[in-house]
Amino acid sequence: MVTKPVALWGFMGSGKTSVGKALAQKLGYEFVDTDELVAQRFGKPIPQIFAEEGEAAFRRMETQVLSELIQRQRIVLATGGGMPTVPENLAMLRLNALNFYLRVPVEVLYERLATAQDRPLLQGFSDRYFRIASLLAQRERFYTQAQFILSCGRKPPEQIAEQIFAWVRALDDGDDAVTVDLGARSYPVVIGDNLLERLERIFAAVPLSEPFAIIADESVAEPLGEKVQERLQRLGKAHLVTVPSGEGSKSVEQAIRLWQWLADLALPRNGTIVAVGGGVVGDLAGFVAATYMRGVAFVQIPTTLLAMVDSAIGGKTAIDLPQAKNLVGAFHQPRLVLCDLTTLATMPDRPFLAGLAEVVKYGVIADPALFTYLDEQAEWIVRRHPIALRVIIARSASVKASVVVADEREETGLRMVLNYGHTFGHALEAATGFSLLHGEAVAIGMTAEAYLAWRLGLCDREVLERQTEVLRKLELPTHLSQVPDAPPVALDTLMAAMGRDKKRRGTTLRFALPKRLGEVTITDAPVPETLLTEAWEFVFCQ
Ligand SMILES: NC(=O)c1ccc[n+]([C@@H]2O[C@H](COP(=O)([O-])OP(=O)(O)OC[C@H]3O[C@@H](n4cnc5c(N)ncnc54)[C@H](O)[C@@H]3O)[C@@H](O)[C@H]2O)c1
Incomplete structure (x- = not known):
């Protein structure tokens, strides 16, 4: 049960006060409306504060009030509409509270605010609808950093409060979450310790309905698959099947076996498939869930670091054919x-x-704060300290979620930024007969590609040096000789492997390359072969 502050975010008129009061009552927590408290504390109503002292002064008052409230427990906060847009407030809320963004469409907000006289930020604008829409658009990028995004529409406050209540009951203070914001298909990525012990409450909060068909990697079926089954049996019928460990299970044969298992169970369309394991089981079970009865609800319970930060998020599901991986x-x-x-x-x-290689990738392509964290906390991360793990997984999930939201079906090319380190990495995996782990190949690939970026004049050499240092601290290889039992591989073989990649795409090789830590660019012009060779030599002879 969450005892730290539960904060409701959203535009004016989104129902924070009425939802907050109903929620506080259900929880038996105190309710505070931050706007009301500011007015009370500073002795005048908010329109008067705005008129006499201006918005900046009001924001300072808000921050002062928030810094006191955030230390309390068992409290529900209805935050002022602009509160999360101030970086200091955003950081305080994100770190110390469980936050819910009450998303309401602009049409509904307009209906509620068309004639309101007590909203200083709307006064004096002749086209109020346009004012609401533009202010909301400016604030959306802050609001969507709340752990949970609820589509409230015209739902009654009581119903929204009920939904939040279920999450507050299901989670603990140490848990974190990120929402993959895809409208009606949005979903939370929940991160924390011992979540399986609270599985039935979390499933009820989503909500997900029985019967449950659990597909587990055989190496984690006992105890994890069985624990999932035991907890879900508290909600209804829960069946468990295992699949052999390893890439070989992403096969047509396993898909058929699972479809038939579901058919024998007579799993209905409103049942739920639950994947327990690494990326292999996630991709396979996801594909089966996408196709059985033209698609049933699906839950990912990743049990490898790679699956937590990458494969479980984003909705790409697949099986392999003998001709190529992930072809269907x-x-x-x-x-x-x-x-x-x-x-x-x-x-x-x-x-x-x-698995940490993908985390470093997220830092380099989009999140300089994550990169700094990896640099400073490498020792704790390598030792798997739970707080360090929670931080890096939550931030990685957030980067992956934002890329998925920008290009859900890989149509705009924006998802291409995730390929950083992968063009060299894939060639290295193929040329060595997959004797490196994927993350090891990506770590070496990122080193080669950062070198390339520097040689192309896209970034300072410092990017390459800092990245190499972080990879080293995380015990990841930056050149081939550091990989245990790596076979010797010739430059020609690597260049040929890259050429095959190029042919498959029917275009010149494109790279996602860093401009600075936290920003990448996609190359359009062909990269000279001499530079590619130089980059390969760099990761062989460092
Ligand atoms: N869908 C996507 O967007 C996406 C993205 C990246 C990778 N992938 C796919 O993910 C797969 C690789 O994922 P992976 O690295 O998780 O591999 P994996 O699923 O094969 O797991 C690796 C190994 O760890 C074992 N394992 C799983 N959980 C464990 C645990 N908690 N303790 C001990 N052992 C455990 C598994 O049995 C397996 O032997 C590939 O098939 C790749 O194509 C998909």
């Missing part, structure tokens, strides 16, 4: 992703560390 698949978003950090305890070091 579908986009099918999960309804929930549940990253229980305790499940990582049994992961051997090598694949765990390899």
Whole structure:
């Protein structure tokens, strides 16, 4: 149960006060409307504060009030509409509260605010609809950083309060969440310790309906698959099947076996498929969920670091054919992703560390604060300290979610930024007969591609040096000789492997390359072969 502040975010007129009061009553928590408290504390109504002292003074008052409230427990906060747009407030709320954005469409907001006289930010605008729409558009990028985004429409406050109440009951103070914001197909990625112990409450909060068909990797079926089954049986029927560990299970044969298992169970369209395991089981079970009865609800419970930060988020599902990996698949978003950090305890070091390569990638392509965190906390991350794991997984999920939201079906090319380190990485995997782990190949690939970016004049050499340092601290390879048992590989073989990649895409090789830490650009012009060779040599002879 969450005892830290529960904060409701949203535009004026989105119902924070009425929802907050109903929620506080259900929880038996205190309710505070921050606008009311500011007015009370500073002795005048908000329109008067705006008129006499201006918006900046009001924002300072808000921050002062928030810094006191945020330290309290068992309190529901209805925050002022502009509160999360101030960086200091956003950081305070994000770190210390469980936050819900009450999203209401602009039409409904207009209906509620068309004639309001007590909203200083709307006064004096002849076209109030336009004013609401533009202010909302400016604020949306702040609001969407709340852990949960609720589509409220015209739902009664009582119903919204009920939904939040279920989450507050299901989660603990140490849990975090990120919402993949895809409108009606939005879903939360929940991150925390011992989430499986609270599984039935979390499923009820989504909500997800029985019967449940649990598909688990055989190496984690006991105890994780069985624990999932035991908890879900409290909500109704829950069946468990296992699939053999390893990439070989992403096969047509396993898909057929699972379709038939579901048919024998007579799983109805409103049942739920639950994947428990790494990316292999997630991709396979996701594909089966996308196709069985033309699509049923699906939950990802990733148990490897790679699956938590990458494959479980984004809705790409697939099986392999002998001709190529991931050749048959579908986009099918999960309804929930549940990253229980305790499940990582049994992961051997090598694949765990390899999973960190994707985390470094997110830092370099989009999140300089994550990159700095990796640099400063590397020791704790390598030791799998639960707080460090929660931070890096939540931030990675947030980057992956934002890219997925921008290009859900890989149509605009924006998802291409995720390929940083992968053009060299894939060639290296192929040329070495997959004797490196994917993350190891990506770490070396990022080194080669950062070198390339520097040689192309896109970034300072410092980017390459800092990235190399962070990879080293995280015990990831930056050149081939650091990989245990890596076979020798010739430059020609690598260049040929890259050429095959190029042919498959029917275009010149395109790279996502860093401009600085936290920003990448996609190359359009062909990169000279001499530079590609130089980059390969760099990761062989460093
Ligand atoms: N869908 C996507 O967007 C996407 C993105 C990246 C990768 N992928 C796919 O993900 C797959 C790789 O994922 P992966 O690295 O998780 O591989 P995996 O699922 O094969 O898991 C790796 C190994 O770890 C074992 N394992 C799983 N959980 C464990 C735990 N908690 N403790 C100990 N062992 C555990 C598994 O049995 C397996 O042997 C590939 O098939 C790749 O194509 C998909």
